[in-house]
Amino acid sequence: MSTLPWPSEWLRGLLSLAVMRVLAAGPTYGYAISATLEDNGFGTIKGGTLYPLLGRLESAGLVTTQWRAGEGGPGRKYFRLTEDGMAEFERQAALWGEFAAHTSAFLGNTIIETKES
Amino acid sequence: MADETTTDRQWYDEFTLSLRYRDVPGTEIGDAVAQVESHCSDSGESPAAAFGDPRAYADSLEFPRDDAAGAGHWLPVLGPIVAFLVALQLGIPIPRAAVEGTTVPVTWGSLGATVVIVLMMTMLWFRTRLVLENRLVGGVTIIGGTVLAVLSAALLRESAFDAPVLVMTVLVVALFAYAAVGMWRQRATLNDPIVDPRG
Missing domain, CATH: 1.10.8 (Helicase, Ruva Protein; domain 3)
Structure with a gap:
């Protein structure tokens, strides 16, 4: 299972894909995204990190937003993947899978051919 | 605390x-x-x-x-303000020249003050936060710029060129008109309340 803390530089590189993964399950709001990521071993994602990322996804046309009335509290801004966003998520997820498999195979090799200088 | x-x-x-x-x-x-x-x-x-x-x-x-930030964004706001200040500055010697029946002298000091005004407004627009929050930068820009413009206009009295009253009047009126129309068009920008999307 998760072995926190993951190196922060790994998380930074993967955060955008992880956020799109949460949104691929359906529209949701910022704190719920943050809580889902924390439950899945990504540690605490602060609002100061999450919302600028969501803003960049929105600027890129991968996400749309909508304010919805809250239940007993202030309204919440929901984020939804667009068709382009879903396609981008699937593309990046497949790429990540290949990269992870390649990296695991490389790291697991006991014999590595090295080029002689 | x-x-x-x-x-x-x-x-x-x-x-x-x-x-x-x-x-x-x-x-x-x-x-x-x-x-x-x-x-x-x-x-x-x-x-x-x-x-x-x-x-x-x-x-x-x-x-x-x-x-969208670029000349298309800042020029409509900054242009009219600069035009107003320049027109005000160029217009001062016109009444005297009209009364005396002479040409309007445009001095090196007047041209220098115009350049200082343009530089001050540009600094205020592009470095607003720095000018308003840093006392040294703000002092140099606003007080220093104003003093420099006034001194320039007062001390450099040598004429760069003379222009007929009619030409200068048309120029100054055109600058005032551009400033007035530009400021009128920008009134919506100046009235830009913060709106809560939750109603």
Whole structure:
């Protein structure tokens, strides 16, 4: 299972894909995204990190937003993947899978051919 | 020590001001503030705990209008103000020349003051925060610039060129007209309230 803390530089590189993964399950709001990521071993994602990322996804046309009335509290801004966003998520997820498999195979090799200088 | 509410209020004030300095529209500021409030309500955190320094957070956000920033954005605002100040400055010697029946002398000092005015307004527009919050930079820009413009106009009395009263009057009236029309068109920009998207 998760072995926190993951190196922060790994998380930074993967955060955008992880956020799109949460949104691929359906529209949701910022704190719920943050809580889902924390439950899945990504540690605490602060609002100061999450919302600028969501803003960049929105600027890129991968996400749309909508304010919805809250239940007993202030309204919440929901984020939804667009068709382009879903396609981008699937593309990046497949790429990540290949990269992870390649990296695991490389790291697991006991014999590595090295080029002689 | 300030209580939490006061600290939070200061955070929101600083955040809002930082976005204003970036010329972010009121609707987008309202959206960003509501987003922080909503997140903090859900997480139980203070804005400072969840979002860190308000200026840094404001700088990290992207807005659609950022892409439009360029001459097409600032010229309609800055142009009329500069035109008004230049017209005011060039117009001063016209009545005397008209009464005396001479040409209007445009002095090197007058031209120098015009350049200083343009530089001051440009600095104010592009480095608003620096000019207003840094006493040294603000003092040099506003007080120093004003003194330099006045001294330039008062001391450099040598004529760069003379122009007929009619030509100068037409030029000054045209500048005032451009300034008036430009400022009228920008009135909507000046009235840009922060709108909460939650109603």
